[in-house]
Amino acid sequence: MVARKREDSEWRTMAQAHRVLILGGGFAGLNAAKKLKRAPVEVTLIDRRNFHLFQPLLYQVATGSLSPGEISAPLRGVLSKHKNTEVLLGEAAEIDPDAKRVTLRDGACFDYDTLIVATGSKTSYYGNEEWRQSAPSLKTVEEATAIRHKILYAFEWAERSATEAEAREWLSFVIVGAGATGLELAGALAEIANETLRHDFRRINPTEARIVLMEGGNRVLAAYPPDLSEKAEILVKRLGVEVMKGVMATAIDNTGVTYKRGDTTEKLKARTVLWAGGVTATTFGRTLAERTKAETDRSGRIIVRPDLTIPNYPDIFVVGDLAAAKEKDGKPLPGVAQVAIQGGTYAAHTIRARLKGNKDVPPFRYFDKGDMAVIGRAAAVANVFGLHFWGLPAWLLWLFIHLMYIVQFQSRVIVFIQWGFQYMTFSRGARLITGTGDGDAQGPPAPRAAKC
Amino acid sequence: MVARKREDSEWRTMAQAHRVLILGGGFAGLNAAKKLKRAPVEVTLIDRRNFHLFQPLLYQVATGSLSPGEISAPLRGVLSKHKNTEVLLGEAAEIDPDAKRVTLRDGACFDYDTLIVATGSKTSYYGNEEWRQSAPSLKTVEEATAIRHKILYAFEWAERSATEAEAREWLSFVIVGAGATGLELAGALAEIANETLRHDFRRINPTEARIVLMEGGNRVLAAYPPDLSEKAEILVKRLGVEVMKGVMATAIDNTGVTYKRGDTTEKLKARTVLWAGGVTATTFGRTLAERTKAETDRSGRIIVRPDLTIPNYPDIFVVGDLAAAKEKDGKPLPGVAQVAIQGGTYAAHTIRARLKGNKDVPPFRYFDKGDMAVIGRAAAVANVFGLHFWGLPAWLLWLFIHLMYIVQFQSRVIVFIQWGFQYMTFSRGARLITGTGDGDAQGPPAPRAAKC
Numbered sequence: 084m085v086a087r088k089r090e091d092s093e094w095r096t097m098a099q100a101h102r103v104l105i106l107g108g109g110f111a112g113l114n115a116a117k118k119l120k121r122a123p124v125e126v127t128l129i130d131r132r133n134f135h136l137f138q139p140l141l142y143q144v145a146t147g148s149l150s151p152g153e154i155s156a157p158l159r160g161v162l163s164k165h166k167n168t169e170v171l172l173g174e175a176a177e178i179d180p181d182a183k184r185v186t187l188r189d190g191a192c193f194d195y196d197t198l199i200v201a202t203g204s205k206t207s208y209y210g211n212e213e214w215r216q217s218a219p220s221l222k223t224v225e226e227a228t229a230i231r232h233k234i235l236y237a238f239e240w241a242e243r244s245a246t247e248a249e250a251r252e253w254l255s256f257v258i259v260g261a262g263a264t265g266l267e268l269a270g271a272l273a274e275i276a277n278e279t280l281r282h283d284f285r286r287i288n289p290t291e292a293r294i295v296l297m298e299g300g301n302r303v304l305a306a307y308p309p310d311l312s313e314k315a316e317i318l319v320k321r322l323g324v325e326v327m328k329g330v331m332a333t334a335i336d337n338t339g340v341t342y343k344r345g346d347t348t349e350k351l352k353a354r355t356v357l358w359a360g361g362v363t364a365t366t367f368g369r370t371l372a373e374r375t376k377a378e379t380d381r382s383g384r385i386i387v388r389p390d391l392t393i394p395n396y397p398d399i400f401v402v403g404d405l406a407a408a409k410e411k412d413g414k415p416l417p418g419v420a421q422v423a424i425q426g427g428t429y430a431a432h433t434i435r436a437r438l439k440g441n442k443d444v445p446p447f448r449y450f451d452k453g454d455m456a457v458i459g460r461a462a463a464v465a466n467v468f469g470l471h472f473w474g475l476p477a478w479l480l481w482l483f484i485h486l487m488y489i490v491q492f493q494s495r496v497i498v499f500i501q502w503g504f505q506y507m508t509f510s511r512g513a514r515l516i517t518g519t520g521d522g523d524a525q526g527p528p529a530p531r532a533a534k535c
Numbered sequence: 536m537v538a539r540k541r542e543d544s545e546w547r548t549m550a551q552a553h554r555v556l557i558l559g560g561g562f563a564g565l566n567a568a569k570k571l572k573r574a575p576v577e578v579t580l581i582d583r584r585n586f587h588l589f590q591p592l593l594y595q596v597a598t599g600s601l602s603p604g605e606i607s608a609p610l611r612g613v614l615s616k617h618k619n620t621e622v623l624l625g626e627a628a629e630i631d632p633d634a635k636r637v638t639l640r641d642g643a644c645f646d647y648d649t650l651i652v653a654t655g656s657k658t659s660y661y662g663n664e665e666w667r668q669s670a671p672s673l674k675t676v677e678e679a680t681a682i683r684h685k686i687l688y689a690f691e692w693a694e695r696s697a698t699e700a701e702a703r704e705w706l707s708f709v710i711v712g713a714g715a716t717g718l719e720l721a722g723a724l725a726e727i728a729n730e731t732l733r734h735d736f737r738r739i740n741p742t743e744a745r746i747v748l749m750e751g752g753n754r755v756l757a758a759y760p761p762d763l764s765e766k767a768e769i770l771v772k773r774l775g776v777e778v779m780k781g782v783m784a785t786a787i788d789n790t791g792v793t794y795k796r797g798d799t800t801e802k803l804k805a806r807t808v809l810w811a812g813g814v815t816a817t818t819f820g821r822t823l824a825e826r827t828k829a830e831t832d833r834s835g836r837i838i839v840r841p842d843l844t845i846p847n848y849p850d851i852f853v854v855g856d857l858a859a860a861k862e863k864d865g866k867p868l869p870g871v872a873q874v875a876i877q878g879g880t881y882a883a884h885t886i887r888a889r890l891k892g893n894k895d896v897p898p899f900r901y902f903d904k905g906d907m908a909v910i911g912r913a914a915a916v917a918n919v920f921g922l923h924f925w926g927l928p929a930w931l932l933w934l935f936i937h938l939m940y941i942v943q944f945q946s947r948v949i950v951f952i953q954w955g956f957q958y959m960t961f962s963r964g965a966r967l968i969t970g971t972g973d974g975d976a977q978g979p980p981a982p983r984a985a986k987c
Contacts (some may be wrong), residue, residue: 133687133968150602159735169737172691172968191695235585239624243643283611285621516585516624 100125100167101438104185104195106175106367108135108158110423111403111430112201116168117161118431123438126168127193129185133157133172139420139485141221142264145230146271147279155224175202175367180375180396197398199430200371204404204418207363207382214335218358221264230357232516234272237355238280239516241287254292255353257340259332261298262306263456265359266319269296270458273322295325295351297332297342304456304464306417311464314473318462362418368405375399380407380415389446390433391426400433402426408447416449425449455481552577552619553890556637556647558627558819560587560610562875563855563882564653568620569613570883575890578620579645581637585609585624591872591937593673594716597682598723599731607676627654627819632827632848649850651882652823656856656870659815659834666787670810673716682809684968686724689807690732691968693739706744707805709792711784713750714758715908717811718771721748722910725774747777747803749784749794756908756916758869763916766925770914814870820857827851832859832867841898842885843878852885854878860899868901877901907933 101124105112108130116128134155143149158170173187178198186192206220219229234256241253256272258265276292283289296303296319302312303319303326316326327342334341339352364372364383372379377393378386384407385393391406393399403423408416416422426447433444453467455477465477472480553576557564560582568580586607595601610622625639630650638644658672671681686708693705708724710717728744735741748755748771754764755771755778768778779794786793791804816824816835824831829845830838836859837845843858845851855875860868868874878899885896905919907929917929924932 133691147604150604152599152602157735159732163734169694170735171695172688173695236624239585242621243623243625280611282615283609283622 101434102127102194102196103199103434104193104197105129105199105201106185107201107203107403108132108170109138109201109203109403110420111203111427112199113158113161114424114427115199115201115400115402115431116165116427118428119167119434120165122167122431122435124167124197124434126165127195128158128162128168128170129173129175129187129193130158130170131172131174133159133170135161136224137488141224141227142267142271144224144227145221145268146234146275147231148271151224151228176370178367178371178374180371180393180399183398195398197400197434199400199402199427200368200405201401201403201423201427202365202367202405204362204368204382204384205365206358207361208358209360211335214332214358217337218259218335218356220358220360221268222362230268233355233357234275235516238284238287238289238292240354242284244287250287251293252338252352253354254287254289255295255339255351256292256355256357257295257297257351257353258357258359259297259335259340260359260361261296261300261303261326261328262359263304263454265296265298266303266315266456266458268357268359269294269324270319270322270462273319273324274459277323290323293325293353294323295327295353297327297330297340299329299331301328303328307454307456307464308466308471311466311471311473315456315458315464318458318464318473322459322462362404364405371399371401384418390444391430391447400430402430408449410449419454421452422449455484457481553886554579554646554648555651555886556645556649557581557651557653558637559653559655559855560584560622561590561653561655561855562872563655563879564651565610565613566876566879567651567653567852567854567883568617568879570880571619571886572617574619574883574887576619576649576886578617579647580610580614580620580622581625581627581639581645582610582622583624583626585611585622587613588676589940593676593679594719594723596676596679597673597720598686598727599683600723603676603680628822630819630823630826632823632845632851635850647850649852649886651852651854651879652820652857653853653855653875653879654817654819654857656814656820656834656836657817658810659813660810661812663787666784666810669789670711670787670808672810672812673720674814682720685807685809686727687968690736690739690741690744692806694736696739702739703745704790704804705806706739706741707747707791707803708744708807708809709747709749709803709805710809710811711749711787711792712811712813713748713752713755713778713780714811715756715906717748717750718755718767718908718910720809720811721746721776722771722774722914725771725776726911729775742775745777745805746775747779747805749779749782749792751781751783753780755780759906759908759916760918760923763918763923763925767908767910767916770910770916770925774911774914814856816857823851823853836870842896843882843899852882854882860901862901871906873904874901907936909933 103119103124103126105115105128108128113135116126119126134157137154140154144151162168162170175185176188177186184192184194206222208214219226221227237253241250244250244253258269272294276289280289304312304315320326330342330344332340332342335356339350340356341350369383372385375393375396380386385401385405386407387401388394391400391402391408393401403426404418410416429447436444455463455465457463461475461478463477463481465472465480555571555576555578557567557580560580564580565587568578571578586609589606592601592606596603614620614622627637628640629638636644636646658674660666671678673679689705693702696702696705710721724746728741732741756764756767772778782794782796784792784794787808791802792808793800793802821835824837827845827848832838837853837857838859839853840846843852843854843860845853855878856870862868881899888896907915907917909915913927913930915929915933917924917932
């Protein structure tokens with residue numbers, strides 16, 4: 084017998100409480116839910132996934148250092164002590180902002196009193212959707228696994244190549260976009276080639292892999308202060324990565340990248356291309372903008388009011404990557420974890436304040452703790468409260484901060500023991516190629532030298 | 536520049552050495568390769584996967600305790616110090632035993648002097664291939680992940696069910712087959728329902744899940760001594776699992792299992808059915824039997840000579856699950872890790888002895904250290920050198936032996952810290968549902984109570 088924990092009558096009573104519906108369990112949505120723990124509201128958190136993903140470490144899944152489970156926390160587990168909160172699996176598809184109702188893709192619908200939309204962003208190929216096929220990006224667990232397979236297959240097929248030219252193509256890697264993600268991927272890839280796989284092959288020499296980081300602008304880490312961009316470039320070059328600046332990719336397929344530098348067009352042959360470009364709003368984000376007639380910025384983010392609500396809809400908060408919020412000086416806020424966390428927290432506090440009858444909640448103010456990007460072992464850059472660090476100090480800081488954050492929600496001390504272990508030994512525990520085992524991510528395998 | 540490590544001329548010289556080709560990097564194949572480390576042979580190990588899987592812990596991946604990377608070791612990493620060994624990714628498709636040549640699915644071919652076939656077994660649905668769709672089995676990493684998704688989705692959709700009857704179907708689980716795998720799955724599933732998910736839902740009570748272990752024979756763990764079967768049944772029942780003996784599944788689909796008990800046919804409604812039935816030879820195993828005209832047993836295993844070679848082909852060893860080997864008394868050896876490990880080692884030693892001119896290598900003798908099956912925390916049964924243990928002592932023994940084994944090849948101490956942690960807290964770190972996030976493993980999601 085499956086007894087419902089709550090009787091239907093009791094359930095109806097509870098439904099009288101102020102209903103907060105949160106869409107998305109990322110940094111913004113999860114933090115909003117957490118901050119509503121003891122509020123007199125009924126919270127429903129809906130996500131397509133049953134887990135919260137610690138996205139800043141996703142590149143470590145892509146490069147085989149960590150398993151997806153190690154950077155994820157089941158949403159139910161995180162919120163199991165929140166008795167006023169229920170977590171449901173589903174994907175929002177439609178909204179009627181006047182009737183205050185959200186409909187899921189499977190047809191179920193949810194009425195709300197206050198809605199928090201935190202559905203985030205997805206990768207943008209700047210109108211070249213066909214590039215997605217050849218150049219995966221690093222946004223979801225599945226994409227991270229796909230990148231891992233692509234990288235590992237490349238070395239496998241290089242080993243089985245019939246000619247040196249073919250092997251060279253398999254050992255050429257291009258990462259398009261030199262933001263934080265691009266640098267992380269390039270650095271980790273260099274460490275895989277130079278250290279992890281160093282002694283694992285018989286016919287090829289992994290340390291001779293060519294890793295190219297391509298950037299359209301004139302410096303890496305464009306969002307950082309110029310001196311840190313310079314340092315980051317030095318650090319990544321030290322690992323053997325080639326940095327190409329001021330080049331625009333014009334075509335990407337399974338054989339490489341065609342790019343323009345000034346007036347000349349060239350092709351870089353590489354069997355592995357990874358995309359670390361921009362992001363755009365999710366499908367539901369676009370629907371929300373249409374239904375509420377909200378303005379969006381160039382990348383589809385919804386332009387919100389100073390209190391993170393949509394104009395004319397004070398009961399719809401937009402937080403995280405989907406929101407185009409501004410600092411006091413009008414500077415747009417970046418799509419990073421800190422902005423999402425603080426936005427989610429702000430929405431929760433505003434809801435609490437309004438329920439107490441306080442109508443004049445002060446506008447959202449982003450408290451900028453700084454930024455950091457990691458390139459490799461003992462190699463990072465950090466801008467913390469205006470102080471610039473690089474190299475080992477920045478890396479230790481990065482390690483410490485990520486450690487503190489990830490530990491807090493699941494006692495995942497284990498990740499850090501493991502990390503420490505891997506950083507010492509250069510081993511990578513999660514070097515699995517799963518799937519059909521048939522080279523599906525890479526097309527047909529290269530034939531071996533010995534012909535039949 | 537990608538310089539080949541070996542010049543072609545050097546490569547040809549080395550090819551003069553005795554060439555040992557090993558197909559499969561499981562317990563049998565990997566151990567054969569390991570034992571040939573300093574032998575005057577050129578070893579090529581070919582596997583469809585780039586990793587060795589520690590299969591006895593696969594059920595922990597299925598039940599969300601461990602990530603696939605934690606029970607796997609990259610074959611290249613394990614064999615990187617074996618300078619006479621190369622590892623290649625590929626799948627054997629054809630063999631010409633007289634020309635001594637193996638051809639891969641991608642067309643590449645390999646000549647050998649001695650061949651070691653260790654391609655293992657795959658799940659058998661006893662002629663009902665259509666059951667595979669609804670009832671995944673526990674043989675590969677992908678299947679383990681599929682089982683994990685199926686289990687976690689079941690609880691999610693139970694929470695979103697419109698009626699109590701529907702929720703009850705989602706909370707009913709059937710495991711077909713009460714061998715070691717079936718018991719492990721049933722026990723772990725009971726612990727998930729009773730402990731891990733206990734406080735995570737609002738509308739359903741996970742501890743009221745119904746878990747049924749179905750067995751055609753008249754006792755669980757049929758391969759064990761009868762007293763341990765009895766103890767195992769007591770232990771698994773103590774966790775709340777229903778044991779149904781003497782019932783034959785006659786139909787399996789997404790709504791449940793139809794079974795026969797004596798002359799009556801009944802149906803057990805359950806949205807989650809897992810298959811823990813028998814195994815059969817791999818496709819390449821069948822090809823090998825045809826080409827060498829070798830006899831096979833009922834489940835397609837090749838009947839080998841006392842030295843594990845195929846009759847008339849003394850240069851083809853068959854080891855591991857694919858071999859139907861016999862003990863001195865004629866009793867067939869079971870398809871377990873220990874038989875595979877010892878078989879692989881024996882093949883390697885025989886090759887070494889033959890190269891030294893020793894033609895009279897003694898036949899393979901299996902040294903039976905015993906068997907153990909784990910049911911849950913502090914619950915296992917073990918038969919070690921004829922001594923029978925159960926409960927906590929058996930479980931500690933199981934833990935210790937698996938610990939020793941897995942640690943040896945990758946310093947994976949971490950798994951055991953993690954394990955200890957999870958056994959204390961009942962938490963499960965790898966409770967992720969990945970994939971399209973759309974209920975793909977489970978059909979359409981159940982609509983929620985509130986209709987639109």
